[in-house]
Amino acid sequence: MGVAAVVGIDIGTSSSKGVLVDLDGRVVRSATREHEVDRPRPGWVEMDAEIWWQEFVDLAQELLAPGDAHVVAVGVSGMGPCVLLTDDAGTPLRPAILYGVDVRSTPQIARLNERFGADEIMRRCGSALSTQAAGAKIAWVADAEPELFQSARRVFMPSSWLGFKLTDQYVLDQHSASQCTPLYDTDNRDWYRPWATQIAPDLVLPPLHWPGDVAGRVTAEAASVTGLPAGVPVIVGTIDAWSEAISVGAQGVGDLMLMYGTTMFLIHTVPTRLASPSLWGTVGALPGTRNLAGGMATSGAITAWLRELFGSPDYPQLLRLAELSGPGARGLLMLPYFAGERTPILDPDARGILAGLTVSHTRGDLYRAALEATGLGVRHNIETMEAAGGDIGRIVAVGGGTQGKLWTQIVSDITGRVQLIPSQTIGASYGAAFLAARTVRDVSIDEWNPIKEVREPRPEYAADYDELYGLYRQLYDGSKPVLHVLTARQTRLSAEPQPAALEEPCSEGVTP
Structure with a gap:
């Protein structure tokens, strides 16, 4: 039967990732x-x-193919807040609209603020309306389609889509719902x-549960497609x-998680409800x-773009x-707002x-400037969190960008904060x-994933980065009218017919 294990699969912005993990936290595959x-x-x-489901199926089959593990539970997660609208049978009606990197709902935000009152939305929902809000994206579909x-x-x-495909249960977690403002x-x-x-008015909103609750059990139909055992629990x-x-245990009061991915995300756990018009106040996981x-619209997306x-x-x-x-990228300064900016x-x-x-x-200077731009954006978010009443005591880093030491070191140098990096x-x-795993055994994330490295800020760079941060703030303020x-x-240009690409080859010896 093999070792008892759990499957965890996440649908991200640029990739889907799956792990097979034994009940002691060791990654089997x-x-x-x-x-x-x-x-x-x-x-x-x-x-x-449908890509989300097909990639889930492919990942599950690959993880289970050697047959050396017995799956006892399934975990799912995914980018968000997104809006996937379906009919009553769960058949998608259009492509999903993604989270705050999709900014089409600006007119709906203005209208909803006028209808319900921006202050009342903040009071009731915990966050101001922004392009991150799933409710505004739903309103866009109602208006445009x-x-x-x-x-x-x-x-x-x-x-929730993966959970539905696996269990035939229509549910959503409390945290995701808290990002459906208003x-x-x-x-x-x-x-x-x-x-x-x-x-x-015609949407049937899903029942709400906590992320670690059991949404349902793998159906016979889903088992036949994925290779997962029928009847095992699937979390919400x-x-x-x-x-x-x-995954890194950043859930205690005072903790801040920094996620180094296609986008940069920051989650600060607070003792009581806090609100800021520049951040998102949410229910926790x-x-x-x-x-x-808080979340930056681009971070790893810029480094991937430069690499290409x-x-x-x-x-x-x-x-x-x-x-x-070196620090300061030999006199370069980047604003990382390549897809607009969230917080x-x-x-x-x-x-x-x-x-x-x-x-x-x-190339090294440009790449360094992109890494530093992320650090400057993180500092701006951290200062905003603390101005709103947050009290950050511990920072834990996670994500693909932690693999090389340089990026996390730059962020620590710019922010002046220690970062903990787990195994x-x-x-x-x-x-x-x-x-x-918690649905079948009492497990601890501190035992599963202990801290491996500590990234200390280097004081010799503090003055230079303080100056660069001031310039970063000035550059946006001064260029904002031009950028808009x-x-x-x-x-306007995107809505106009585009000229056909040149089909004739360039003359010999002429560089295009």
């Missing part, structure tokens, strides 16, 4: 499927939900029906960043917990070049800037596996 999101227009980010919306009966996120009442921890019925699951925080959270522009060298090479560049500026029309560029700058930084899939005009031009 891992697997990944890379994918791309669709960007049909500037500011729109979508994905076909009314015929389709008339057929919509259910709403899913990646984790549909959720954060004090009562339930849907706020008076507003929900105005925004989506949650949004990937919160599963990442679980564990019963009784509260969070102040540079001809796809490997990341270790780029990190070596960035380290040679703390909440500006979907912001755009990226690379300032100070000369012909003498190198397993796989992230959300490992957190989902841990929650699944450029964003409007991009939107």
Whole structure:
């Protein structure tokens, strides 16, 4: 029968990841499927939900193929908050609209603020309306695609979609619901029906449970497709960043999780409800917990973009070049707002800037500037959290960006904060596996995933980075009007017919 183990699978922005973990926390096997999101227009980010299920099936089959483990529970998580609308049978009606990187709902945000009152939304929901809010995205579909919306009966996120496909149960976790502003009442921890019925009168909102609760059990049909045993429990699951925080034990009051991924995410656990117009006040992933959270729209997405522009060298090479560049990237400063920005500026029309560029700058300088831009954004978020009443005592880092020492070191140098790096930084899939294991055994994340490294800030760089941070804040404030005009031009141009690509080859000896 093999070793008793759990499966954890996460649907992320750029890939889906799965782990097979024994009940002592050891990773038996891992697997990944890379994918791309669709960007049909500037500011729109979508994905076909059938890809989520197919990648889950592929990952499960790969993890279980050797037959050396007996699966006793299944964990799921996924990017979010997303909006996948389906009919009553759960058949998707359109591609899912992704989280705050999709900024199409700006008009709906303005209208809902006017209808319900921005202050009242903040009071009842814990967060201001922003492009992160799933409720505003639902309102966009109602406005832009009314015929389709008339057929919509259910709403899913990646984790709840996987749970539905595995168990035939329609449920959502409390944390994900708390990011469905303005549909959720954060004090009562339930849907706020008076507003929900105005925004989506025909949607049947799912029953709410905690991420570690059992959503249901693997059906015979799902077992035949995935290779998972029929009848084993499947947890409700949650949004990937919160599963990442679980994976490294960053759930105590005062803890802050930094997630180094395609986007950067920050989750601070607070003793009582805190609210900030520049952050997201949410229900936590564990019963009784509260969070102040922030998220940058791009971080690893910028480094991946630069890598492609540079001809796809490997990341270790780029990190070596960035380290040679040194603090300050030889006079470069980047704004990381390449897909607008979420917290703390909440500006979907912001755009990226690379300032100070000369012909003498190198790939290493540009790559270093991108890493430093993330650190500067993290510092801005941390200062905003503490200004809102947060008290950060411990920072735990997780995600693919922790694999090389340089990026985490830069963030510690810029913020002046110590970061703890655990043994397993796989992230959300490992957190989902841990929650699944808790359904069959009393397990501890501190035993599963102890701290392995400590990243200390280097005081000799503090003055330089303080100056750079001041310039970072000035650069956005000073360039904001220009960036908004450029964003409007991009939107207008994207709606115009594009010229056909040149089909004739260039003349010999002429470089295109």
